[in-house]
Amino acid sequence: MGCSVCLWLLISLGRVWGMGRGARETVLGTLGKATMLRIPPELQELTLRFGAAVWKRDTEDPQRKLVLLKYSDGNYTNYMQGRTRFHKLDFSLEILNTxxxxxxLYEYIVSKGPEEKVWQIQLEVYEPVSDPSIQILSWVLANGSCTVTLNCTAEQGDKVSYSWGSWDTSTLGLCSRNGSLLHLSYPLQNTSIPCTCTASNPVSSRVVAFNFSECSYEQGGSAELRTEHLVLMVAVPIAAVMVITGVFVAAYLAMPIASQEQEQEHLPLAEDNAVHTIYSQVQRVEKQKGVPAAEHPSCTTIYAAATGLPPDTVPAPGRAPRPPHSR
Known part of the structure; x- marks a missing residue:
């Protein structure tokens, strides 16, 4: 008796748990895209038979649920208009922009008299993976073989996982790895080794290919080494050529300017040498009264000499001419 009662209690608890919690499935949604929440055919038949159902969603508060939609006898009320779309054909709920x-956690509940049938859907949202890129971290050339370390990364995506492989079956063993890093060693006789990196998460997957053609700076070496090599081999010669060209151009442009300056310096000198005006003042000896002058005095000013005028006609600089003496 006691065991049968315990068994009955366990079965009853299981039924209550099944009706209270309902079956659960997980749906993967992509960020920014539409997501469909569907119910199984069994619940679709129950909805058509009893004609009453509701979509609900959990909230941050465990004591509160958000009613999204109510369905009753062919009519429905969408409380999330613009965010969700209801499909009457199969009673599914579409989230337009996830x-x-x-x-x-979403619930679809069908009422059948005093009982309820519950279907639970756990929605997980992921950002899709962006196109990955491959970076060369290091390379070593030794003993006729090349050892390269590659790193595969994707800038966007939730819970991204990485794996390496090859589209060429002959090199599949060399490229097969799990994780973002690939350490590859291959003989130099191999002219081409194609490897692929796959970045994926539960909602998306992207592939990028890398081809090893030779063990050199172009295919090997870190990004810092390639940048330094580029600066030394390209930037420095270009800078030197630009400096030398600038010096020659400056010298070429300076030569006409210097010639013009020399011509301008010589031109005023030539003009200045053409005319020279000299002013000088020489003290004049006055004649004594009563003594007639037999001849002109021998005092000649420099101005008179320069102009060629007779000495008597040259006025003394800075002195007004004397009036005639009255007798």
Missing amino acids: KRQDRQ
Whole structure:
């Protein structure tokens, strides 16, 4: 008796748990895209038979649920108009633009008299993976073989995982690795080794290829080595050529300017040498009264000599001419 009662209690608890919690599935949603929440055919038949159902969603508060939609006898009320779309054909709910806050537990509940049938959907939201890129971290050339270390990364995506492989079956063993890093050693006789990196998460996958053609700076070496090599081999010669060209151009442009300056310096000198005006003052000896002058005095000014005028006609500089003496 006691064992049968315990068994009955366990079965009853299981039924209550099944009706209270319902079956659960996980749906993967892509960030920024539409996500469909579907119910199984069994619940679709129950909805058609009893004609009453509701979509709900959990919130941050465990004591509160958000009613998204109510269905009753062919009519429905969408409380999230613009965010969700209801499909009457199969009673599914479509989230139009999936956001991170939509990551919640959803419930579809069918009422059948005093009982309820519950279907639970856990929505997980992921950002899709962007195109990955491959970086060469290091390379070593030794003993006729090349050893390269590659790193594969994707800038966007949630919970991204990486794997290496090859589209060429002959090199599949060399490229097969899990993780973002690939350490590859191959003989120099191999002219081409194609490897691929796959970046994926639960909602998307992207592939990028890398071809090893030779063990050199172009295919090997870190990004810092390639940049330094480029600066030394390209930038420095270009800078030197530009400096030398600038010096020659400056010298060429300076030569006409210097010639013009010399011509301008000589031109005023030639003009200045053409005319020279000299002013000088010489003290004049006055004649004594009563003594007639037999001849002109021998005092000649420099101005008179320069102009060629007779001495008597040259006025003394800075002195007004004397009036005639009255007798």
